[in-house]
Amino acid sequence: MEKAAPGSDDHRQDSSLSPVGKAGEGNVAPNIVQLVAEHHAAVYRYAYRLTGSAADAEDLAQQAFLLAHQRLVQLREPERAGGWLLTIVRNCFLKSRRKEHASFEPFHEEQVASESVALPDWIDAERLQQALARLPDDARAILVLFFFEDCSYKEIAEALQVPIGTVMSRLSRAKNKLREELSDLAAEPAGSHVERKQ
């Protein structure tokens, strides 16, 4: 997946928007309606994985498209619109989380199994979300960036503004923790995850 540079939504706001998109270097940028039509599902899915809640995901998607509309002129390469939108979603999410918390809840070593854990034979979308919900914000964000947006560890470091080495170790632990949670969920009787989640 093509991606815009992480942090690109921090660019200065440009209000010179056009209802039909801006032409540039032979390309005609899509308008916001096209962006919504083509990318609302991906944006929502990404937002849902980040927030873990349908209501929050929709709010985040709203926020992202409003920002995208404002900054449409920054979209120089229309074919990268999808990645550009996901970057906006991600930055909106991270910004809101930073406001809510002074920093991400850090991983504690004891939270992670020392040995690599194998993934259960079968997982589904709901179970994955349950497992993600059990993880600290930091870990969940890293995993969603890695698995959903296909960010490299370098891109994750840039997006989260943490050193590359820190991201690599956190990514490793987060993936292991996710597998661990998925294994636990697979072993739990149906319905018991709800109690645990609370």
Add this chain to the structure above:
Amino acid sequence: MSHPAHIHDLLEAFRPGIDTLEAEEWAPLREALAQDAQLRSRFESIQQSDRLLRTVMHEVPVPAGLAERLLATLATAEEPPSAAEPTVTLATSSTSEMKGVPPRRMTRRTWGLVVGGALSVASIGLLAFLSWPRSNPDDGWMSREELAGHVQTWLTDQGLATSQGWSTDLSGPVATTYPVDPAVQVRPSRWKRIADPAGSPLVVYELAMRNGKTALLFVSPTPRTVDVPRLPLTRWPLTGSRVAGAWQRSGMLYVLVVDEDGVSLEDFVRVPRVA
């Protein structure tokens, strides 16, 4: 064989189908894999897990009507408290669609973006011109096609062609019962009540520019939700050089008909925009 933590981190950071072990940044991992069959097995297991997780990660059901709600949210910037409202060009299409679905919920952040932002309402007009999947209309819903049919009927009303029945009293009850939308920037010169085959109350205003060009503004207080935006952003061609534009706001349906012979529809209406 034991490996430093860095190798394990590389193992987990490698993205199947995207990264290649031949790249320089993966050289330590490549060398470790070449020497350790157990590590290779684990590497393959992780790659397999990652592929599965990546697939499942995208499996999120999208709520019905999401796109419409997002578009409606974008459209909420339509009524800024600005006195100086620049006119923007109306888009042109005959396939306009937008259903006035209210946004599910607006966060403070979202409102801040709307109020302080640079949302150009003109682009929302494109909502009306793109094909959009509709939900099934209910009894209180009027399609664009149905509206177009009504407009054709209104225009053939015999009363329009005569000078009788027109009133120049624009300050009476008509002003409150059939208010002219603030987006209309040409003052009405006269009005008359005409019969609507569907039985809805209907008044038509004649808008007259100083150069003598006129337009007709149909105003109907209808409880039905019409498949038009809340701004005068849509238009469709009628016969000859006549075009119609329609919008619905504050319980009133507005249809503006202009003969674009030396004048255009947007000469009669303006669309507010957040500066």
